Amino acid sequence: MEKKNVVVGFMGTKLDSGGGAGRWEKWRPTLSLTQHEDTLIDRLELFYPTRYKTLAQVLVEDIATVSPDTVVNLIPMDVKDPWDFGEMYAALYDWAHSYHFDPAHEQYWAHITTGTHVAQICMFLLVESRLIPGVLLQTAPPRKQTAGHPGSYTLIDLDLSRYDSLAQRFGQAHTDALEFLKSGIATRNKRFNALIEEIERVALRSQAPVLLTGPTGAGKSHLARRMFELKKSRHQVQGDFVEVNCATLRGDGAASTLFGHKKGAFTGAAADRAGLLRTAHQGVLFLDEIGELGLDEQAMLLTALEEKRFLPVGSDKEVSSEFQLIAGTNCDLRVNVAQGRFREDLFARINLWSYTLPGLAQRPEDIEPNVDYLIARAATETGRAVRFNAEAKTRYLQFAKSAQAPWRGNFRDLFASVTRMATLADGDRISTALVDAEIQRLNWLWEKTGTAAETSDIDLDALLPPDIAESLDLFDRVQLEAVVRHCRESRTLSDAGRKLFNQSRTQRAVVNDADRLRKYLLKFGLNWETVTQSR
Known part of the structure; x- marks a missing residue:
């Protein structure tokens, strides 16, 4: 069974106007909807201001003349300010909320050619939100003004799920x-x-x-x-x-x-x-x-x-x-x-x-794509298409992802490292010998930064409460010295925690490095202030 066509729209107080015989010579958008020979409008829900009741009745009579089978329901809608979005939307929303839509047997077209621009926008929003379960209807006059010619109309479906290419x-x-x-x-x-x-x-x-x-x-x-x-x-x-x-x-x-x-x-x-x-x-x-x-x-x-x-x-x-x-x-x-x-x-x-933002050492799986990006960038800047030998790249990535590479300067260190290799590469190829030399340089760089902290004595006996210091195993002592050294090299508790838990933190749903480190120190009667006061 074919569904009935139901149009919802505003009477155009100017476009639909006309009382004399001359009105049949002009294009009137609401009337034109009922003049298409191949399309029957079964019902028209027509909003109008009550002060234009006479015009509305003329329009109903004219529709009955050209399309006797079309039922027109006149719906009074008096809005104090038709250009006020809040008032207009509230009036249309109340109507749509109380109206009995029957999508199984009827299809609804919201006419947006007539009414104020605000009214048209409100109609758009009601259709887009499916409060009016239909599509938009846009009408247009004929290219050449011809008496009795209905012009054209276009249906616009706002269901974006239908438009895969747009999605x-x-x-x-x-x-x-x-x-x-x-x-x-x-x-x-x-x-x-x-x-x-x-x-x-x-x-x-x-x-x-x-x-x-x-x-x-x-x-x-x-x-x-x-x-x-x-x-x-x-x-x-x-x-x-x-x-x-x-x-x-x-x-x-x-x-x-x-x-x-x-x-x-x-x-x-x-x-x-x-x-x-x-x-x-x-x-x-x-x-x-x-x-x-x-x-x-x-x-x-x-x-x-x-x-x-x-x-x-x-x-x-x-x-x-x-x-x-x-x-x-x-x-x-x-x-x-x-x-x-x-x-x-x-x-x-x-x-x-x-x-x-995590440091580079906390994102080992991102080192390779960053190296590839930096090599491509170097090629663009220098005009030389530099590449790694397969064995050289494997060796460099193994080192870069290992615990031997702390990447203290993070991406600045990586940028400098790749730039050096790309610049020194002979025949536009980074060899294993060049990688080995670069690894040696990086080890020297990071050892240099850590020398002062590593050679300074950490007197745990002076830090720890006497009873804990006496009962400390060598294993715990060595581990605690390393933790204290990292704390003194770091600016904050969180920064130290990120370095110390750089791998296990990636497996946790909730990351709180500072709290984990605080609890570890507390086991030995220590806190952040005590550990770092002499750095």
Whole structure:
């Protein structure tokens, strides 16, 4: 059994108007629906303002003339302001909610040629949300005005699940965004990939501050810039990417660099200075090592984030700037807050989206794709298509993924290592001899960094409570000395924990390196402050 055609729409107070004989000479969209010889409109649910009742009755009579089988239901709809979205949507929503739809026997067409633009948008939303279980109907006049010609109509189905190619396009856009954030590197670490996937959604959906934590060289600055470039490609920011390392800001110059100053504000202030916050207007401001920012500057930054305005140094007139903040740090800001070195209110403000980037040693499966990326990049920059010999690549990757390679400088160390081999390669091939020399160089580099800590004596007897020191096995003593050495080499408890549990942490659903290390030290009557006080 063929379904009945039911049209829902507004009477056009101008397009459908006309009372004299001349009305048959013009195209009237609602009337035209019933004039198509190959399409029968069984019922027309027609909204109209009561002050146009006479026009509505004329329209009903004219429809009866051209299509006697069409039933027209006039539905009074008086909206105080037809251009007010809230009022219009509420009126249509109430009607749709109470109307008895029968999709099994009827198909519904929502006519969007008539009515205000707001009414048309509301109709679109009701169909898209399936509150009106049908499709959109768009009518158009004939190209040449001809008396009695109905023009044309088009049906638009908003069920996007029917459009596989469109769904694939959205999926491809998502995939492209992820690859963009990863610079096209096919990373394999599941935790890192999940982290980047969430960052992609946040970058495109949120203007709130983002906090990136991770060891030096983990890629915080690079990721921040890629987030900006992704937002820029989607026209979400119009300004620039402005970056500063807060560890380089000291004294009076810190506030001046960030917030600007007025001429004569202090000795050497020979001219007005805009400051980086204003330079980042409508763009992204990346404050690396934000934990190094002074308390005064922290207070000024909090005001700028919350109120979008601030006072330049030496000025009594506020200025404004709209920017998104991305902050980077290699320390645990919670510790800084507890020690009074970082404002708790600022930490709460920038901690809405917080992500910890793992170091390279914690992502051994990502070393190979990063090496491939760096080799390809070197070839592009130098014009030499450098390649590894098969045996050389195997040897290098075995070392790079082993416990012998701590990658203390993370991607900076890896970049330097690949650059050296690509530059020194004879015949555009990296040989095993070149790899062996590079491994020797890396071992020397990392031994050099650790020499001071490794040669200094760690007096456990002075650290431990006497009863525990006396009962300590040699095994526990050797292990504890190594743990204390790592603690003294690390800036924070979390940083030390990440290094010490670099493999087992990847197998845990919930990662809390600081808590694991704290409990380990507590077994021997130690804590972070005691262990690190003499570093």
